[in-house]
Amino acid sequence: MHRKLLIPGPTEVSQDILLEQTRPMIGHRSKDFSEFYGGLTAKLAKFFELPSEYMPTTTTSSGTLWFDIVGRSIVQKKALCCVNGAFSKRFAEIVRACGKAADWIEVEWGKVVKPDAIAEKLETGEYDTLTMCHNESSTGARSPVTEVGKMVRRDYPDVIFAVDSVSSMAGDRTLPHEMNVDVLFASTQKCFALPPGLAVAMVNERALERAKTIPNRGGYTDLVEIFDFEQKHQTPYTPNVSLLYALDKRLDLLIAETYPRVYQRHKDMAELTQRWARKHFEMFPEAGYESITVSCIKNTLGKSVKDLNQKLAERGLEISNGYGALAEKTFRIGHMGEWTVAGIKEALDAIDEIWGL
Numbered sequence: 520m521h522r523k524l525l526i527p528g529p530t531e532v533s534q535d536i537l538l539e540q541t542r543p544m545i546g547h548r549s550k551d552f553s554e555f556y557g558g559l560t561a562k563l564a565k566f567f568e569l570p571s572e573y574m575p576t577t578t579t580s581s582g583t584l585w586f587d588i589v590g591r592s593i594v595q596k597k598a599l600c601c602v603n604g605a606f607s608k609r610f611a612e613i614v615r616a617c618g619k620a621a622d623w624i625e626v627e628w629g630k631v632v633k634p635d636a637i638a639e640k641l642e643t644g645e646y647d648t649l650t651m652c653h654n655e656s657s658t659g660a661r662s663p664v665t666e667v668g669k670m671v672r673r674d675y676p677d678v679i680f681a682v683d684s685v686s687s688m689a690g691d692r693t694l695p696h697e698m699n700v701d702v703l704f705a706s707t708q709k710c711f712a713l714p715p716g717l718a719v720a721m722v723n724e725r726a727l728e729r730a731k732t733i734p735n736r737g738g739y740t741d742l743v744e745i746f747d748f749e750q751k752h753q754t755p756y757t758p759n760v761s762l763l764y765a766l767d768k769r770l771d772l773l774i775a776e777t778y779p780r781v782y783q784r785h786k787d788m789a790e791l792t793q794r795w796a797r798k799h800f801e802m803f804p805e806a807g808y809e810s811i812t813v814s815c816i817k818n819t820l821g822k823s824v825k826d827l828n829q830k831l832a833e834r835g836l837e838i839s840n841g842y843g844a845l846a847e848k849t850f851r852i853g854h855m856g857e858w859t860v861a862g863i864k865e866a867l868d869a870i871d872e873i874w875g876l
Contacts, residue, residue: 526839527656527813529708530856540761557752562770579759582685582706590617592730592742598648601632604655654687657842659815660804668699690785690812701726712856788854812855
């Protein structure tokens, strides 16, 4: 039996989207591809309401590649990295692995890094780049990116702000100009409800001009080359054409639903899940900073999440255990992509029955 995924990703993929990947191949240097890909990036610009200074792109990769792109093509000398969970920590570690200096502002898992703490560090003038994870799916914490972005743009205009929105873009409200971010990226297996294998990013002119000043940007991580090819509606290296077909179809569906309705649907699912969680358990993230795409819930009743998933599998459902050291201490319910309030309610009712809540 297929288990419908209510995990932080990959999420459910509809048959219509899966079928898009069966379309015939076209050469990625052909006119046909350029026309198709140009149309796809135009749809990204439309859905995310991109002003002219922002440019969309895709890479055939996981979203993690963009940690390397930031490390290789954006950081000049030293980055300030906000760390509040597994994926923000990975971002910081990869910046260092790219040979760049990086200081961390690290807070307890479940909490978020606040603007005042960031400003105190940026005031030293040591940093040219700031990194943050918008939606830390290991803890279900949603960082105050818009507040931070406004502060950085106003008070520290030479700092490039790079944000991981892997598990929030196309679900939460992630309009780059509204958030005042310079680099924003995501993966397609989360809120875009596609199979894994593509990353979507929006980069502004400030970030691209920074990249042009940096030597040794690498090959696959060379932001300048990526956008040189975007001018021709192509990619520097062979793309996953089949997944691009699927992304093109998904963008049609997102545009038809409209951005406000996509956001409201995700917000409604989060509120339903979190009301249920507070009734029976406790939320793990700091109050007021709960994700709207994945809920991380304290297992205050001490029940076996592993056993729960085995019983949910019999009903064709799957949730996620806690991440790493949080396994069994917490559990996570993903509510993103094509899921609706009705589908989430069905899953919560199943947990109620299994655990006798």
